[in-house]
Each structure stands twice: as structure tokens, then as C-alpha cells.
Amino acid sequence: MKAQGICAQPFEAVRQAFEAMFDDPQERGAGLCVQVDGERVVDLWAGVADQEGGRPWTHDTLANTFCVVKPYVAVAILMLVEAGRLELDAPVARYWPEFARNGKARVSVRQVMNHTAGLPALRGPDHNPMMYDWEHMVRVLEDEPLWWEPGTDLGYGTTTFGWILGELIRRVDGRDPCAFIHEQMLDPHGLDVHLGVDETQFHRIARFDSATGRVGDPYSQALRTVVKSEPSHIATFAFTNPGMVPRRTSDPRWWAYRQPGVCGHATAHGLAGFYSALLAGHFIGPELLDEFTREHSHGMDRVWMRPMRYGLGCMLEQQVDPAATHAMGPDTFGHIGLGGPISFADPERRVSFGFVTTTSGGHSMIDPRPGRLSALVYAAL
Incomplete structure (x- = not known):
């Protein structure tokens, strides 16, 4: 499927890989944005935004991002x-x-x-x-x-x-x-990220659903087994009480939901733009940015049931884990969302990356789709 948007010539392999995602008939719609020093070098979108296949994905289509907004x-x-x-x-x-x-x-x-x-x-x-x-x-x-x-x-x-x-x-x-975040961070920088979508913008939201046959890495499979079979496990309570699941994303109450840790809707360029603004010093100064992105905790996470590294509200690079690496530099930081959406930054290369999708995968950490794309971005740099 041919993607729309822009792609600087050095990143042509990224465009080709993005378009190749849609060789899978389950892939409905997605967006990708990469910024270097705040300049867009990749801003692509393709597919459809509805279940029936009649509404084309556009530059301003909003996708559910789940926990991508935690940072x-x-x-x-x-x-x-x-x-x-x-x-x-x-x-x-x-x-x-x-x-x-x-x-x-x-x-x-x-x-x-x-x-x-x-x-x-x-x-x-x-x-x-x-x-x-x-x-x-x-x-x-x-x-x-x-x-x-x-x-x-x-x-x-x-x-x-x-x-x-x-x-x-x-x-x-x-x-x-959420009003604080919009008024102090998102709106002044024109970032197309919504923590509670206004009813007048509901028409922009793409429909999110699961794909079949995408089981994920062994950690993800083990987590899914526990959540399905052990009702009193801490992970089961964390992910189901209340539950953050694909079927909830068709509910207008979810679209308007103002919970700043689990519910956001965004474009890929809105997500990448957040990290570009952060790296440029627009929200916090360098001292607190260093505090935000340095390691504050690591170990076997009892909820994810896998090794994790955290800053102050962001996930840190895990190069030893193929299913949790950003495929860029060792100091990358950002956050994933359930089923595939992700946004992160590589401060060394001054790169910001945003990916959104309506086709939920099976990985609990970094989905193979943005993983392949980010590796190609890094190669191009």
C-alpha cells in the first residue's frame, strides 16, 4: 500500500518498510513521524480509520495511544x-x-x-x-x-x-x-495530542481493534496467561481492575476520558512533537530533564512480569531484551501503549519518534512494527 506524507531521501527504506506493513490484510491504518532536531524527516500515514474500510486515514486522524501519555x-x-x-x-x-x-x-x-x-x-x-x-x-x-x-x-x-x-x-x-497538560504543554506547541477528546473532534478518531495470531514474545505470552487464568494475581488486578482493553476504545466515554496515565488520542506527529519540544527545553530545564531520564528503578517488574528500567515516568532503553529495545541509542527514553503505539526520543541523535496504529498486536513492550521502523531510522542516521 502506498503511504501518503513526506519522507526525506535518506529515510526511503523507512517508507518502504512502513508501506510493507500493509501487506498483512489485518493492518488497517497507521501513522509514523520522525523528527530530527525538531524537523520532520518522516511523516507518513496509510490505510483506513474505520472497521468497514471506507474512511481513509488522514494526516489528522487520531489514534488511541493508551499509556503512551504517561510521560x-x-x-x-x-x-x-x-x-x-x-x-x-x-x-x-x-x-x-x-x-x-x-x-x-x-x-x-x-x-x-x-x-x-x-x-x-x-x-x-x-x-x-x-x-x-x-x-x-x-x-x-x-x-x-x-x-x-x-x-x-x-x-x-x-x-x-x-x-x-x-x-x-x-x-x-x-x-x-488534563487541562493543566493541555494549557501548559500541548496547546502552546500545537501538539495534536488529546487527553480527553472534545466531542467536536470525535469524527477524527480511528477505530482500534485486535489482530489475530499475534502472540508476542515469551514475556508477553506469560503475562497474558496469568491475566486469563489467575484472577488474584497482582498483574491481573493491574490490567483488568479497571481494564484497559481494545474493546473499550469504541466507547465515546473512553474517547472523552480524562485520565492522564492511561488514555490519550494522538497523531504520530503530535507524539513525536512532544519529545522534540521536551529535548528543546520547552517544558523543563536541563537539570530536571536529566532527572526525568536517568535510571531510578530497575529489576523484575511484578506487573509486567519482565525486567524493566524506569526514569521518572518514562521507560528506559533495554538493549539486552530484543522485545523491549528502541533500536536506537543507549539513552533512549519514552513509553509504549497497549497493542503497538509508541513514542520515544534519542537525546544523543536529537531524534523523536511517534507511531500509532489501529491494529493491536500481541507484544506487551515494543511491537515489531515500530521496532523495525526505528531500526531503519537509526541506520539512516
Whole structure:
């Protein structure tokens, strides 16, 4: 399938690989953007944005990104740190006193951001019916006990990350956290990323669905087995209570959902533009950017059930793991979303990368599709 958009001549192999993705009849629509020093060298899109195949993908088609937006709320927290309104090593309860209940008084802001807080998941009852009610979920978090002593183990805060950091922004700044992110970060830079899509823009959203036969790497397969067969496992609670699953993405409530850790809709150029702006110093200064991207935690993550490395709200390069490498430099950082979307940056090469898709794959980390594309980008550099 021929892609639309632009591709600088040195990156012609990237275009060819992007177009070759659509040799698979399950591949419906996708977008790819690569920026070097803030300049677009690749900005491609192809396919369709609906299930029936009648609505072509365009430059401004919005795709569901799931957790790709986690670094956005983390950077928002760092903006408040830089402004002197938050401290990384202060307890969350200093700003949100009710959070201290059930043994959480010593959980620090930094521990939430590097996934060592001991609160990566919510136990029963089923929270899916109330997940769209921010106030209700905040009360749930206040009453939730820890899974382990803060700072002693590693577990990805699938949904809890966004609620805790989002509520901190609300307590300190007064604004809804997604409003803060839009007003302070996205809108001033014209970034086509939406943390809660306005109803007038619903027509731009592509339909997201699973592909069959894409089982993923062994870690991903093991995680899927646990989630399906062990209802009391921490990973099962993290990914299902409430659940972030492809079928939810057809619900207009999801499109408008304002949860800054799990729900975003974006174009590929919007995602890449975020990291270009970040590298250019537009959100936080160099000291906090270094803090954001240096390793703060590593080890076997109890939720992902695989080795992970984290900065302060971003995932770090894993060159020893073929299914988790960005295929670029050793200092790359960014974040994946369930089923294939990804965005990251290579600070050494000043590269920002954004990929969105409507065809969900089976890898829990970096999908082979953007993995192949990023390797070709690196080769071209």
C-alpha cells in the first residue's frame, strides 16, 4: 500500500518498510513521524480509520495511544517541582492528606513516578463500573492498602499512576490535570495530542481493534496467561481492575476520558512533537530533564512480569531484551501503549519518534512494527 506524507531521501527504506506493513490484510491504518532536531524527516500515514474500510486515514486522524501519555503527566509534575510547588522526595500525603490512610503515609512522589510506591494495582471489588468517575477513584485510592513497603519492589502503576499524579496536580495547581497538560504543554506547541477528546473532534478518531495470531514474545505470552487464568494475581488486578482493553476504545466515554496515565488520542506527529519540544527545553530545564531520564528503578517488574528500567515516568532503553529495545541509542527514553503505539526520543541523535496504529498486536513492550521502523531510522542516521 502506498503511504501518503513526506519522507526525506535518506529515510526511503523507512517508507518502504512502513508501506510493507500493509501487506498483512489485518493492518488497517497507521501513522509514523520522525523528527530530527525538531524537523520532520518522516511523516507518513496509510490505510483506513474505520472497521468497514471506507474512511481513509488522514494526516489528522487520531489514534488511541493508551499509556503512551504517561510521560506527559510525569513532565507536568516536574514542571510543578521546578516551580517550587512540589518536592520529589516529599510524601504524597503532604499535598493530599487523605492518601496517608492504610499505611501510605511514607509513599513519596518520586516512588510513584518510578513505580516503586507499592501501589501498582487496585484489589477487588470490580472498579470498571466507576472508572470514569474521578472523585470516586480518588476515594478508592485513599483507602487502598499497599502491596509492599514503598521503595522495596518494582511494579508498574498501570492505572494508579495517572490517578495519583493527576490528583497531585489538582491539589497543588487547582486545575484538572488534563487541562493543566493541555494549557501548559500541548496547546502552546500545537501538539495534536488529546487527553480527553472534545466531542467536536470525535469524527477524527480511528477505530482500534485486535489482530489475530499475534502472540508476542515469551514475556508477553506469560503475562497474558496469568491475566486469563489467575484472577488474584497482582498483574491481573493491574490490567483488568479497571481494564484497559481494545474493546473499550469504541466507547465515546473512553474517547472523552480524562485520565492522564492511561488514555490519550494522538497523531504520530503530535507524539513525536512532544519529545522534540521536551529535548528543546520547552517544558523543563536541563537539570530536571536529566532527572526525568536517568535510571531510578530497575529489576523484575511484578506487573509486567519482565525486567524493566524506569526514569521518572518514562521507560528506559533495554538493549539486552530484543522485545523491549528502541533500536536506537543507549539513552533512549519514552513509553509504549497497549497493542503497538509508541513514542520515544534519542537525546544523543536529537531524534523523536511517534507511531500509532489501529491494529493491536500481541507484544506487551515494543511491537515489531515500530521496532523495525526505528531500526531503519537509526541506520539512516
